[in-house]
Amino acid sequence: MKAVVIEDLLAAVAMVLTATLVALASLALMAAWQMRRPCRTSSIFSAQGPAAAFLFDGDRLLDATPAARSILPEGEDGGALSRLIGTLGPLFPGLSQALDTLPRAGLIVIASSGDVQPPLVLKGEYLRGLTRLTMIQAAGDGQPGPGDGAVLAALQHEVLAQRVILARSPVVMWKEDARGQVVWANHAYLIRATELLPDRQDLSWPLPRLFQTTEPSGGRTPRISLQARSGLEWFDLFRVSAGEEVLHYALAADAAVEAETALREFMQTLTKTFADLPIGLAIFDRSRILQLFNPALADLTALSPEFLISRPTLSAVLDAMRAKAMIPEPRDYRSWRRQVMRVEEEASAGHFEETWNLPGGQTYRVIGRPHPNGALAFMFEDISSEMLRTRRYRADLELGQSVIDAVEDAVAVFSQGGQLLMSNLAYTRLWNHDPAVMLSDAGIGTLSAWWRNHSAPTLLWDDAIAFVAALGDRAPWEGEVRLLDGRLVTCRLRSLPGGATLITFRARASEAVVPVRDDIRSLLSA
Incomplete structure (x- = not known):
């Protein structure tokens, strides 16, 4: 009896273990199946909720x-x-x-x-x-x-x-299939397609192509013209792939074409102007590479056009000019070249401008100006004739001064405004002063005060001031004054062309010079 009970107990335990193992296996299978299901985003709205x-x-x-x-x-x-x-x-x-x-x-x-x-x-x-x-x-x-x-x-x-937006859009839009046929177009496209049709012919499918070439060339957006009733129209074409079909957009480019045409014409005019300039022009970019020059630059610098067209750097241009003796030979060429290349930095304090006296006898004026975006412009002007005229004018002045210095009489020339223009060596000796040292203040009023202080009292100096300031024809006249040292001086005043006045002073050599005593000189001065 006891053995039967033990057998029943073991059978019950076996059944419980078997059921437990089956349940665990079922749970494992369900978990694996849940893990293999795709993840779905949960929503707080149920499937039966509002749409x-x-x-x-x-x-x-x-x-x-x-x-x-x-x-x-x-x-x-x-x-x-x-x-x-x-x-x-x-x-x-x-x-x-x-x-x-x-x-x-x-x-x-x-x-x-x-x-x-x-x-x-x-x-x-x-x-x-x-x-x-x-x-x-x-x-x-x-x-x-x-x-x-x-x-x-x-x-x-x-x-x-x-x-409605697509139909009323001013931008020309259309769609092409894989064979290149137009399968859809907006209102702007249809209007232009209708204008290109022959008389008494209506639009039909497939629609005609307005632009035969829409492929970009060289990676750039194609720009194509279209002859419309209002005139020639320009468009920039853009392509957007949409699967096997291609969307096309034609943006109006009339304003851009007009601006580019105006810019091109302006550049042509500017180029012609530069070509006719006698001044050599060289423009370097921010990397100091030659970008623009005119023919006068090649003539003035003796550089070949082939060399200039190759876009040399500023250093290469200076070196080539030095090799052809077209720049003054400085003692330290390298430091001078660095100074020229720093002209843009120094432009904040003043512009670069130098006069070059070349070994061949020419004289150049070189001007450097900074330009926007770091560019730099150089201008070369041949001022040899101007310098020659300046030297000749200066030589003529020196010769005229030498001639007037050789005159024995003291001479003073005044402008129409009463400013001293010229005096000679005899004047300096007679009046014991050189008006050249105070040329800016050497007017008839200042000099007449000097003359009055070194001569006996007389009204002649007042008449001299009035004569110099008078306009129109003036009759020459003369008078005499006595200096403080006793000499008698004859003063002659006469008019010159252009309203100028010539005053000459001549001391009378026939009379003995009698020095005036100090007490009499002070009395005369008073």
């Missing part, structure tokens, strides 16, 4: 039904509410203002505009800081209808809006 419902936290989208996501424009969830307002705004007037009042009101209901078919209703709820928007179709009996109609109406409205 178009959104949940926002501020401007950020937290959740939406699949139908609602089909309405929402693509983009980041962070600005989803703003994008949704832009999409649903035309359907629901005053949507943006109503949403601003939602946190205070807690609930808003907005009906769609009258042109939306079927009519829609947008319900907004403010739930503990979250915003839930639900869009449903309004049924004829006033009860909410199925939500799929609301989604369909919204999508239809968006399609119609995009169709």
Whole structure:
């Protein structure tokens, strides 16, 4: 009896262990099957919920039904509410203002505009800081209808809006299939295609191609002209692949073509002007590479056009000019060249300008000017004839001064304004002063005061001032004055061409010079 009980107990334990193992195996199989199922994003909206419902936290989208996501424009969830307002705004007037009042009101209901078919209703709820928007179709009996109609109406409205935008766009747009045939075109394309048709012929499918070449050449956007009734039109063409089809956009480029034509004509005029200039012009970019020069530069620097066309650097140009003895030979050429290359840095304190006396006898004026974007311009001007005229003029002045210095009489020449122009050595000896040291103040008034202080009292100096200042024809006259040392001096005044005045002083050599005593000199001075 006891053995039977033990056998029954062992059978029960075996059954329990078998059931436990079966249960564990079933759980393991279910867990493996759950792990192999694809991960699905959970949503707070049930499948039986409204077809178009959104949940926002501020401007950020937290959740939406699949139908609602089909309405929402693509983009980041962070600005989803703003994008949704832009999409649903035309359907629901005053949507943006109503949403601003939602946190205070807690609930808003907005009906769609009258042109939306079927009519829609947008319900907004403010739930503990979250915003839930639900869009449903309004049924004829006033009860909410199925939500799929609301989604369909919204999508239809968006399609119609995009169709209007494309049709009224001034940009020429069309689509081509894999064979290159035009399968769609907007209104701007159709207008131009109609203008190109022969008389009494209508458009037919496939549409004619306005532009035969749309492939970019050399990686650059193609620019093609089109002859329209209003005249020649220019377009920049752009291609966007969309699967096997290609979208084309033709942007108007008339303004750009006109600007480029005007710039090209201006550059041609500028080039012709530079070509006729006698001044050599060389423009270097910020890397100090020669970018522009005129023919006069080759003539003045003795550099070959081939060398200049090769775009040498500023250092290479200076070295080539030095090899041809077209720059003055400095003691330290390297430091001088560095100084020239730093002209842009030194331009803040003053412009670079030097006069070069070349070994061949020519004289050049070289001017450097900084230009925008780090460019640098050099101008070479041959001033040899100007310097020759200056030297001749200076030599003539020196010769005239030598001639007047050889005259025994003291001479002083005044301009029409009473300024001293010239005096000789005899004048310096007679009046014991050289007016050249105070030439800026050497007027008839200043010199007559000097003469009055070194001669006996007389009214002759007042008459001399009036004679120099007088205009028109003046009759020559003369007078006598006695110096403080007793000498008698004859003064002669006569007019010269251009309103100038010549005054000569001659001391009478026949009379003995009687020195005036100091007491008499002081009396005469008083």
